[in-house]
Amino acid sequence: MTAPTEKTLPLGTSDFAALRNSNEIYIDKTALIYELASVRSKIFISRPRRFGKSLLVSTFESLFKNGLRDFSGLKIEKLWKDKTYPVVRLDFSDLKDLPSAEEFQKSLRSMIATAFAAIGFRYDPADTVSLFLDQFKLWLSTLETNSFVLLIDEYDAPLTAHLENSRLFNEIRTVLSRFYAVVKRYEGCLRFFFMTGITKYSQTSIFSELNNFDDITLNPAYATLIGYTEEEIKSGFAAYLRNAAEKLGTTEKHVLQNLRDNYDGFSFEPSAQSHVFCPWSVLNFFKYPQQGFKNYWYESGGQPSLLLKYLEKHQLVRPESFDVPVAMTLDELGAVRQYDKLSVEALLFQAGYLTIREQLNVAEVEVGYPNKEVELSMARLYADEMLRDINRLDAGVSRLAKMLDRECPETVIAHFNQVFNAIDYSRYPVVNEASCRSHLQVLLMGGAMVPDVEKHSALGRSDLEVETPHRRWVFELKFSADGTNAEKLLRSAVMQIRDRRYGEAPHGRELIAVAMVFNGRERRFDRWEVVPGAAS
Template identity: 50%
Template structure:
C-alpha cells in the first residue's frame, strides 16, 4: 500500500470510494473484526479529524457488502458473517434549526429517509399513533439480529447549542425518544456502533442504554483511530522521502518533527499507546513544502462544544494553562451533564488535553499532546484573555517582527499594550508566574514557540523564545509597589549573570542571544522597568 500508485486519502471518508480510488488505507481491520464479530452496542468518543466517519463507513461496507472492498486486508480471511440491512445516520446535519418543532421535523425526516428503503412507512394520517411508536412497532416486526445501525456524530445537535439551554433541552428530549425506541427494539439489532466527540451532553439519553460498551478508553482499541509511528513509516514511505527532499531533512529529523507537532494523543486508560492525528499528518504529507503547520485547530479543532461551553462558562484562570493537571479516569468515562462537567474533562474529550500517565489510584496526569495542540489552546486562551482583540494592532509591526528585529523598549511596549486589553477584574496578574504565563500566551497566540523554565546547570530561565536570528531569554519579577521595582531589577540582572541563562548553546543555536529582565508593577498593572543584560546592556525605565 506504499507503492507510487497509491495516493493520500486526505478528505475521503467513504471506505468504498477510498479503496476504489487506490488511496492509502492503513489496515486496522483486525480491530474492526474484533468489534464487528460481537452482537453489542458500541460507543467510541474521539476528537474531530480522527477518522470517525471513515470507520463508520468501513463498518457499513463490511456488513452490507461483505469483504467486497477488503481485498488484501487482514479481515478478508477472517470474516465469515452474512450480509445485513444497514442503516447509517449522520447527526452532524441536524445542528441547524430555529425552533423545537423545526428540530423534530429534521430528525424525523432523517429517520424516515434512513429507514424507509427497508420498508418503514410513517402514516401521517394516523394521529393517534406517534411517529416514534410507529417506528418502534416496525422495528419490532423485523427478524432477530437482522439490522445494523450506525450513528456518526451523535452529539453534534447537542454541542451546537450549548449556549442555548432551551434548544439544548429540546434536542435532548427528542433524541431520548429515539434512543428509547432503540432500547425497546433491541432484538432486531445485530450490531450498533455510535461515535461522538463528547460524552457529557446527554447523560439521561445514555440511561436508555444500560448495556452500552464504551470502548473510548479501552486499551485494546486505543489505536483504532489515529496513526502510530510504525504505521506512518510502513504506509507512507514514499511520501516521507518526498518530504525529506523538500525540507532537506534526514528521516530521523523528519520523524522527530512529526512527533513533536502531531503525535502524543492517548486514548488508553493504561497510558501505553499514543497516536498521531491523521488529518494533520496527511495534510503535512500533501504539502510538505508548507512546513509543519497547525492543521488540526484550523480544520476542526475548534468544535462547537468549546464555543458553546465558553459562551456560558468563563475560563477561570488562563494563566494556569501550562500547569500540570490531573483528572480521575471516571470523570472521562462518565456521561456527565453539561452543568457539572469540568473544563479539563471537556478539553480532554475534545482532544486539547490527553492522558500522559495513569496512577494506581485511578487518576491520570493530563497535558497537551503536541506542539500543534499546545499552540491551539494558547490561541484559545489568548482570545479569552483579550476578548477577541488582537495583540498586534492594524498597521503596526507584529509581535514576532518586534522580537526578531525591534528594540527591547518596543517589545515591552507591545506587552503592556496587550495587558491593557485584559479585563483585570476577571484575570488579575498577581504573581511572577502569572506574568510569565501572560507573556507565554501572547507569544503562542502569535504562533511562536516559547520554552518555559528552560533548565541550565545553574537554574531555570523563566522564558526563552527564538525568532529569526535572535534568541530572547526573559526573566520576570513581580513588584507589589513602585518601591520594589529598582531592587527587583538589579536582583533579576544579577540572577541572569550568575546563572548564565541562555549560554551553552554554542554550536547548537547560532542565533544572537538577548537576555532581558522585566519587572511588573502589580499596582500600576504594567511592566514598569526592563533591562537587557549583556556586555553592553541598556537601562530603561
C-alpha cells in the same frame, strides 16, 4: 524527487468505499474492526474532531452492506465469514443547525423515514390516528432478530449546538430520548449498533435506555482504533516520509521526530502506553511538507463548539496553571455527565486538548497536552480568553513573532505593554512574578512561538527564552506590586543574567537578554534594561 504517486493521501476522505476505489492510502484497522463486528453488540466511542470517526462508521457500513467487496488485501479478508445486512446510517451532524424543537423533530422524522425506507419502512402521513413513532414501532415489531445494522455518527451534535439555550436543549433531548426508547424496545432486531460522538450527555438517556451499551472510549484494546500509530506512519506513508525529508533538506529520522513532537501523543487508555498521531495534521503535513510542521489543529478541530459554548459562561484555569499536568479520576474522564457538571479539564480531554499522560493508580491518571501543536492551540485559546472582546490581531499578539525578529528592544517592550494592557484583568490579573511569566508565555505562544520556561543552564534557570528565525531572546522577570522597589529588582535581574550567563548555549542567533520589572499597579513593564555581553 517528485511527490509519491503509488497511492494518494486520504485527506478529507471519510467514505471508505471511495477511499479504496480511489487508490488512497488506508491504514489497516480491520483486525480491530473484526473484533467489534464479529459478534452482536452495541458500541459507543468518543474521540475529538478530525480523528476519523466518520471513516470508521463508513468502514462498518461497507462491511455489513457489501461484505468483503472493498476489503481486498486487508486483514479482515481472511477473518470475515458473516453475511451482508441492510444498513441504516444516520449522521446527526446534519441536524445541528435547526432553530426550534419543531424543526428538529420534523427533520429527525424525515431523516428516519428516508434512511429506513431503504430497508422497508413506509411512513403514511395520511394516517392521522397513528403518530410517526407509533408507525415506526409497529414496523420494527415485524422484523426478525438481527435484521439490520444501525450506525449513528456524531450523536451529540444536535445537543451541542444548543448548549447556550437550556430550553431548546431540553426539548431536543426529549425528542431524541423518544427515538432512543424505541431503539431500546426493539433492539432485538439489531445485528450491530455503532455510535460515535465527542462527549457523553447523561440527559440524552441513550446510555440508560440501551442496556449493555459497550463504551470503548478508554478501552486499551481499542486505543489505536482511530488515529495513526508511529509504526503505521512508517509503513503506510514511507514514500511520503522520504519526500518530506527531501523537500525539507533533512533526514527521515528528523522528520519523524518532528512529527512526534508536533502531532503524536494522544492516548485513549489509562496506562498511556498506546498513543496515536492526529490523522488530519499528519496528512496535511505530508501534502505540504515544504511548509514545515504547521498548526493544523486549531482551525480545523481545536475550536469545537462544545468547548467554545462552555467558555461563554465559564473561564479557563488561570494562566499560571497553563502547562501544569492535572490529576483526574477515570470516572471524570469516562463517566456520563450532565453538561453543567463537567469540569473544564474533562471538557478539554473530550475536545482533544488534554490527553492521558501517566497512570497514577488504578483510579487516577495525569492528563496534559499531547504535543506542541495542541499546546500552541491551547495558548491561542487562552490568549483569546484573556483578551476576551479583543481579537489577537487587534491586541498585537499576532505580530509578536515578527516584532521579536526585527524590532529593537524598546519597540518590543512597548508592544508587550500594549498587549498586557488589553488583558481582561478582572478575570486574569497579574499578581506576582509567576503570573507575569505565565501571561507572557501564553501570549507568546498565542503568537505561534514556543518559549522555553525556566530554562536550565549550568548556573541557574532563566525565566523565559524564545527563538525567532534570527534571534534568541532571554527575559528575566521581576514583579513589583506598586513600583516602589522597581530599580532594586531591575538590578537583581541584570545581575542574574550576567552571573548565570543565561542564553550561553550555542544557538547561531543574535542574543538579546533583557531584564524587566512589571509594575502591578500600572499593569506594565515600567523598568527594563538590555544586558550586553550576557553570553559570548
